[in-house]
């Protein structure tokens with residue numbers, strides 16, 4: 218149920234405050250009252266839905282200045298304001314509207330007119346808020362996701378068709394590569410966008426709580442179940458359920474997940490009745506789902522469509538666009554002037570291997586923005602560890618006594634993997650084929666690197 222709208226009544230006349238308070242409370246509103254400009258500002262900070270503002274806080278003046286002087290501060294907080302005065306004149310009304318009042322009403326008022334006016338203003342405010350939220354979402358949607366490189370452009374082209382279908386999606390990719398962000402985008406672009414997007418990180422749930430987290434539980438179902446709890450499947454009904462790190466799902470729960478995917482039915486822990494959920498499942502993993510840990514029938518249900526997001530090092534063309542999007546936002550967040558990157562800093566960002574992908578890029582930039590002493594960020598401000606590690610050239614290695622040149626196996630292996638990933642445009646399966654190893658073996662080596 219929606220909570221009642223909150224209205225601030227600001228007047229220096231105690232009788233008027235009382236009359237308005239009674240009228241508005243009876244109409245179901247929550248009422249705050251203020252009898253001095255200082256109190257008005259105090260209550261305004263908690264953002265009431267509407268302010269009924271007397272233009273004269275001192276009844277011996279007819280200038281209307283007190284109310285008018287408060288208007289800019291109230292409008293800065295984006296509050297809706299209805300100005301009221303006993304000395305209505307066209308000039309005052311024009312002045313008040315020019316300064317941002319939403320409406321101007323003469324005292325004494327008719328109760329029914331005032332209530333209708335309040336209802337209209339509140340409805341308009343709600344509509345504007347909804348519209349604004351939708352615009353913000355659409356704007357974030359358009360501007361936040363960077364897909365500049367060719368490989369990401371190809372992925373973009375597929376995305377609207379993937380989002381338009383109701384098929385389950387499995388997203389593959391290293392940590393920090395954008396799997397959660399992509400899952401949220403798929404939901405936003407899908408016909409389910411007005412339903413909930415419910416996200417569960419399977420790696421963060423203690424083993425014994427998995428079932429209750431996913432399916433909910435009844436009160437008293439187990440020792441700590443003091444209240445009935447709605448599970449994620451029920452919350453995602455009509456929307457999308459994002460199961461991050463799906464590989465962490467314990468084996469004993471896999472048949473239960475399979476059942477709900479096949480039939481839509483599940484039982485909350487301790488419940489005697491089954492419940493139904495119509496949720497689209499998007500899952501994600503950063504490691505291969507091996508058949509000895511993960512049931513293949515469940516995998517077939519989850520991976521109707523598979524999207525692999527390549528690591529950032531395989532698409533350096535995305536780095537400038539990501540930086541251009543992230544840097545101004547970080548400067549605003551930390552109240553810093555707009556910062557630029559020096560050519561050497563740009564070069565370093567391009568050369569670095571980004572084992573933590575886009576998330577690591579965000580952290581590196583954030584740290585640099587906070588600590589920067591000048592308006593240009595230099596490579597030293599980025600504090601990146603040289604990457605990949607250089608092979609030791611002047612040190613003797615265990616191979617030297619055998620007459621072999623210094624050799625760093627780890628480093629050379631990393632070079633080969635990077636080259637294969639670049640040649641395969643970030644597709645791990647193709648890179649593994651080029652290297653002549655299994656995808657699982659490649660994923661393990663990438664994790665270690």
Ligand SMILES: Nc1ncnc2c1ncn2[C@@H]1O[C@H](COP(=O)(O)OP(=O)(O)OP(=O)(O)O)[C@@H](O)[C@H]1O
Pocket residue numbers: 361362363364390391392393394395396397398399461503575576579
């Ligand atoms: N292409 C992109 N454009 C813009 N921002 C991105 C992009 N990819 C990732 N990000 C941002 O990088 C951060 C990490 O992304 P996200 O959490 O989606 O990664 P992940 O692959 O789900 O990580 P993990 O495997 O650790 O859960 C988020 O803040 C996300 O918004």
